Amino acid sequence: xxxxxxxxxxxxxxxxxxxxxxxxxxxxxxxxxxxxxxxxxxxxxxxxxxxxxxxxxxxxxxxxxxxxxxxxxxxxxxxxxxxxxxxxxxxxxxxxxxxxxxxxxxxxxxxxxxxxxxxxxxxxxxxxxxxxxxxxxxxxxxxxxxxxxxxxxxxxxxxxxxxxxxxxxxxxxxxxxxxxxxxxxxxxxxxxxxxxxxxxxxxxxxxxxxxxxxxxxxxxxxxxxxxxxxxxxxxxxxxxxxxxxxxxxxxxxxxxxxxxxxxxxxxxxxxxxxxxxxxxxxxxxxxxxxxxxxxxxxxxxxxxxxxxxxxxxxxxxxxxxxxxxxxxxxxxxxxxxxxxxxxxxxxxxxxxxxxxxxxxxxxxxxxxxxxxxxxxxxxxxxxxxxxxxxxxxxxxxxxxxxxxxxxxxxxxxxxxxxxxxxxxxxxxxxxxxxxxxxxxxxxxxxxxxxxxxxxxxxxxxxxxxxxxxxxx
Amino acid sequence: xxxxxxxxxxxxxxxxxxxxxxxxxxxxxxxxxxxxxxxxxxxxxxxxxxxxxxxxxxxxxxxxxxxxxxxxxxxxxxxxxxxxxxxxxxxxxxxxxxxxxxxxxxxxxxxxxxxxxxxxxxxxxxxxxxxxxxxxxxxxxxxxxxxxxxxxxxxxxxxxxxxxxxxxxxxxxxxxxxxxxxxxxxxxxxxxxxxxxxxxxxxxxxxxxxxxxxxxxxxxxxxxxxxxxxxxxxxxxxxxxxxxxxxxxxxxxxxxxxxxxxxxxxxxxxxxxxxxxxxxxxxxxxxxxxxxxxxxxxxxxxxxxxxxxxxxxxxxxxxxxxxxxxxxxxxxxxxxxxxxxxxxxxxxxxxxxxxxxxxxxxxxxxxxxxxxxxxxxxxxxxxxxxxxxxxxxxxxxxxxxxxxxxxxxxxxxxxxxxxxxxxxxxxxxxxxxxxxxxxxxxxxxxxxxxxxxxxxxxxxxxxxxxxxxxxxxxxxxxxxxxxxxxxxxxxxxxxxxxxxxxxxxxxxxx
Numbered sequence: 001x002x003x004x005x006x007x008x009x010x011x012x013x014x015x016x017x018x019x020x021x022x023x024x025x026x027x028x029x030x031x032x033x034x035x036x037x038x039x040x041x042x043x044x045x046x047x048x049x050x051x052x053x054x055x056x057x058x059x060x061x062x063x064x065x066x067x068x069x070x071x072x073x074x075x076x077x078x079x080x081x082x083x084x085x086x087x088x089x090x091x092x093x094x095x096x097x098x099x100x101x102x103x104x105x106x107x108x109x110x111x112x113x114x115x116x117x118x119x120x121x122x123x124x125x126x127x128x129x130x131x132x133x134x135x136x137x138x139x140x141x142x143x144x145x146x147x148x149x150x151x152x153x154x155x156x157x158x159x160x161x162x163x164x165x166x167x168x169x170x171x172x173x174x175x176x177x178x179x180x181x182x183x184x185x186x187x188x189x190x191x192x193x194x195x196x197x198x199x200x201x202x203x204x205x206x207x208x209x210x211x212x213x214x215x216x217x218x219x220x221x222x223x224x225x226x227x228x229x230x231x232x233x234x235x236x237x238x239x240x241x242x243x244x245x246x247x248x249x250x251x252x253x254x255x256x257x258x259x260x261x262x263x264x265x266x267x268x269x270x271x272x273x274x275x276x277x278x279x280x281x282x283x284x285x286x287x288x289x290x291x292x293x294x295x296x297x298x299x300x301x302x303x304x305x306x307x308x309x310x311x312x313x314x315x316x317x318x319x320x321x322x323x324x325x326x327x328x329x330x331x332x333x334x335x336x337x338x339x340x341x342x343x344x345x346x347x348x349x350x351x352x353x354x355x356x357x358x359x360x361x362x363x364x365x366x367x368x369x370x371x372x373x374x375x376x377x378x379x380x381x382x383x384x385x386x387x388x389x390x391x392x393x394x395x396x397x398x399x400x401x402x403x404x405x406x407x408x409x410x411x412x413x414x415x416x417x418x419x420x421x422x423x424x425x426x427x428x429x430x431x432x433x434x435x436x437x438x439x440x441x442x443x444x445x446x447x448x449x450x451x452x453x454x455x456x457x458x459x460x461x462x463x464x465x466x467x468x469x470x471x472x
Numbered sequence: 473x474x475x476x477x478x479x480x481x482x483x484x485x486x487x488x489x490x491x492x493x494x495x496x497x498x499x500x501x502x503x504x505x506x507x508x509x510x511x512x513x514x515x516x517x518x519x520x521x522x523x524x525x526x527x528x529x530x531x532x533x534x535x536x537x538x539x540x541x542x543x544x545x546x547x548x549x550x551x552x553x554x555x556x557x558x559x560x561x562x563x564x565x566x567x568x569x570x571x572x573x574x575x576x577x578x579x580x581x582x583x584x585x586x587x588x589x590x591x592x593x594x595x596x597x598x599x600x601x602x603x604x605x606x607x608x609x610x611x612x613x614x615x616x617x618x619x620x621x622x623x624x625x626x627x628x629x630x631x632x633x634x635x636x637x638x639x640x641x642x643x644x645x646x647x648x649x650x651x652x653x654x655x656x657x658x659x660x661x662x663x664x665x666x667x668x669x670x671x672x673x674x675x676x677x678x679x680x681x682x683x684x685x686x687x688x689x690x691x692x693x694x695x696x697x698x699x700x701x702x703x704x705x706x707x708x709x710x711x712x713x714x715x716x717x718x719x720x721x722x723x724x725x726x727x728x729x730x731x732x733x734x735x736x737x738x739x740x741x742x743x744x745x746x747x748x749x750x751x752x753x754x755x756x757x758x759x760x761x762x763x764x765x766x767x768x769x770x771x772x773x774x775x776x777x778x779x780x781x782x783x784x785x786x787x788x789x790x791x792x793x794x795x796x797x798x799x800x801x802x803x804x805x806x807x808x809x810x811x812x813x814x815x816x817x818x819x820x821x822x823x824x825x826x827x828x829x830x831x832x833x834x835x836x837x838x839x840x841x842x843x844x845x846x847x848x849x850x851x852x853x854x855x856x857x858x859x860x861x862x863x864x865x866x867x868x869x870x871x872x873x874x875x876x877x878x879x880x881x882x883x884x885x886x887x888x889x890x891x892x893x894x895x896x897x898x899x900x901x902x903x904x905x906x907x908x909x910x911x912x913x914x915x916x917x918x919x920x921x922x923x924x925x926x927x928x929x930x931x932x933x934x935x936x937x938x939x940x941x942x943x944x945x946x947x948x949x950x951x952x953x954x955x956x957x958x959x960x961x962x963x964x965x966x967x968x969x970x971x972x973x974x975x976x977x978x979x980x981x982x
């Protein structure tokens with residue numbers, strides 16, 4: 001019976017009454033990633049209050065982001081949006097001199113239909129600083145999808161690849177000619193060819209998704225071992241280093257929430273998308289590398305052994321999680337990949353809540369999850385899009401999972417009711433990609449289990465007063 | 473438009489939610505886009521709440537933009553009515569719904585026909601009031617709603633209690649040390665032989681609001697929230713109120729004298745006299761009066777301090793520092809711009825200058841200019857202090873989780889005076905230490921150079937790995953470096969590359 005269920009994926013959709021972070025939170029990690037950027041969130045006090053509270057102490061480190069706080073005059077169009085934004089951006093230019101200003105559109109700018117996309121090019125000309133517009137608002141998106149909107153907007157700013165190669169060629173040719181002018185013509189040709197050999201090794205591969213620079217270089221070096229050269233990242237460490245794109249360029253995502261970016265890269269920049277599972281967990285990382293290699297016609301070497309080695313290193317944690325059940329309430333779109341990894345670790349997943357599921361962008365990951373379930377011979381968990389937190393809590397009361405992966409709004413109340421929880425937000429900020437960081441995921445997942453193992457015998461796991469029956 | 477990095481007071485709906493969720497069995501429904509329910513996180517994390525925060529959102533999404541909320545809000549209200557059976561549902565507008573200008577009152581009217589709960593629309597304008605003003609307003613609105621309802625239904629009993637009694641108005645969730653203050657106020661009233669009639673909104677039931685007029689008087693400990701309610705009750709029920717914050721020895725005594733006055737107005741036979749109690753508490757129970765006479769406190773004489781916070785706390789602390797401890801308050805200020813007049817009047821004569829602003833950079837500049845020996849402010853001032861290397865005691869919201877202590881830390885009443893004395897004293901560099909530092913020319917700043925026993929190393933880090941190492945945050949870099957070198961030695965590797973670093977991380981699970 002279990003096999004039957006796992007053959008067909010079931011997707012449900014609930015009311016969308018769930019807790020998640022506002023997508024503008026992406027400025028928190030993106031301003032740190034893109035070192036020469038400045039993020040200007042055009043919104044209200046509500047947005048500002050969220051940012052300052054959600055980002056905790058980061059606010060005190062002179063962040064390269066600010067609110068353009070809309071006042072009553074802006075809402076009722078008594079003041080001129082263009083002039084106002086110009087004034088603020090001039091001040092930002094004067095104080096910080098960034099290489100790019102990113103305007104984050106919010107719910108309010110949507111509702112009052114402020115034409116950010118229209119104003120940006122004009123102001124860009126006047127100011128001499130590129131202005132990128134991303135509409136990361138709570139009307140349309142959830143949490144990590146904020147990064148998706150920013151990267152999709154940035155994809156338009158990447159230089160054109162063909163032009164660049166040609167220019168490079170010209171420069172190279174002339175350089176080589178200058179250098180080797182004393183050599184004979186034949187030799188000259190030889191060296192140029194050699195140089196082209198190097199470039200041609202594999203078609204340019206650009207990875208997209210914002211990762212801490214250490215994780216990014218870990219993934220790059222994993223691919224390098226298989227002799228796949230990564231030609232660039234979107235985003236790069238600096239705005240001025242954005243990778244070049246074009247119809248010869250292959251792109252591959254590292255995070256499951258980047259579907260708009262993927263679409264933009266394919267449709268607008270004519271790149272070729274490699275649809276692969278995401279490099280989360282050793283199983284995911286291996287599948288990701290294998291898929292990329294297969295596209296370039298490269299036979300992988302030593303991957304299987306490497307994965308095995310990683311699993312071997314995780315043994316102590318695996319003993320802890322095996323057979324335990326987990327419930328994803330869903331708020332950051334990493335859920336499918338994490339669930340797949342945890343199933344492979346021997347856990348039972350009751351439900352995968354997820355804000356939004358792009359079945360095409362996540363196709364490879366979904367297929368991989370299905371296969372993982374089959375291999376572990378457990379049914380494919382139900383996937384609940386736009387979940388309803390109230391209903392989920394009712395379900396959780398019945399299922400009594402060993403672990404709930406949930407937002408901070410529910411974590412303490414669930415703990416008080418004897419359900420172990422792990423804050424889902426930590427998975428977005430921790431390093432979870434690649435072989436090297438598999439242990440960090442399990443470190444997070446097992447932390448409540450380990451903590452509660454220590455406290456188990458004290459006899460006070462349920463810490464709520466007796467409640468009336470008809471209430472949660 | 474305003475360029476803003478940080479704000480002292482939150483948006484209006486936060487105030488409404490704080491009041492609504494402080495009452496027992498009241499549910500708030502926000503008319504807001506996805507992600508605006510951040511209030512739940514704050515309450516759950518900062519207050520370490522065990523129960524689910526009774527706040528849900530009726531989500532505004534693209535469809536709502538296109539067609540209006542239609543049935544959605546009404547459905548959400550009736551659904552919550554069935555699920556949780558609250559006494560009251562408060563529909564809370566946000567900045568988003570302010571602009572949409574939907575007729576929320578209409579939704580409320582429709583929903584209240586079908587639901588068993590009472591339903592009201594919080595009457596706050598996002599663009600006109602801040603968190604504190606909204607909280608004040610919402611509390612008054614809820615109280616008015618239930619008193620008028622009781623009057624209509626004829627259940628309003630206006631007779632006062634036999635024994636003297638008081639309402640405490642303005643204790644609520646996410647308030648700065650509110651829980652502890654509430655306990656201290658109850659004790660103060662108990663010591664004065666006064667019964668506590670009702671505490672609102674924290675832990676109160678809306679069904680009991682009709683009993684509010686039974687008290688002899690109202691006590692409003694904080695300036696920011698509760699005053700509107702007290703004024704309403706005075707106007708409509710002739711209830712006197714006391715709005716002197718019992719913070720510090722002098723003001724606590726003043727507050728008790730006011731209580732005495734109000735109580736004696738109503739009793740005819742035996743008059744209350746609290747003077748012996750005040751004297752006893754001041755001289756022997758509270759340690760603060762003695763502390764300010766002790767030689768410890770001498771060292772603080774004339775030291776410069778800066779105070780900033782909400783109107784209540786900033787004003788009270790300013791007076792305590794100046795009047796009770798002999799500290800020179802160079803500048804005091806508040807972000808409660810709407811209450812500037814009151815604030816200026818309160819601190820007149822207790823400080824050199826007054827700053828009323830909600831721009832934290834102005835506060836930072838002021839502190840940098842004055843260079844005080846200690847700051848008493850919010851979490852923001854604490855961080856300014858860190859940057860300038862000036863100690864800071866936190867005396868007001870906005871605050872972090874460490875300002876929700878588990879231990880008993882009131883700011884009000886006689887125990888409060890002890891807590892404040894500790895806070896003030898510990899914030900200044902301790903007296904004797906101060907002298908010694910001056911004499912010996914500062915702290916010993918010699919750093920620990922190496923943590924390993926032998927300093928000679930046979931390992932070389934190549935350029936890339938060194939760069940990689942530098943990318944690792946400072947506080948773990950040393951550990952990573954040691955672990956990598958350990959791994960390299962174990963495997964007889966002398967040249968450390970980036971790959972070796974990763975291999976070491978995998979092997980040692982660092």
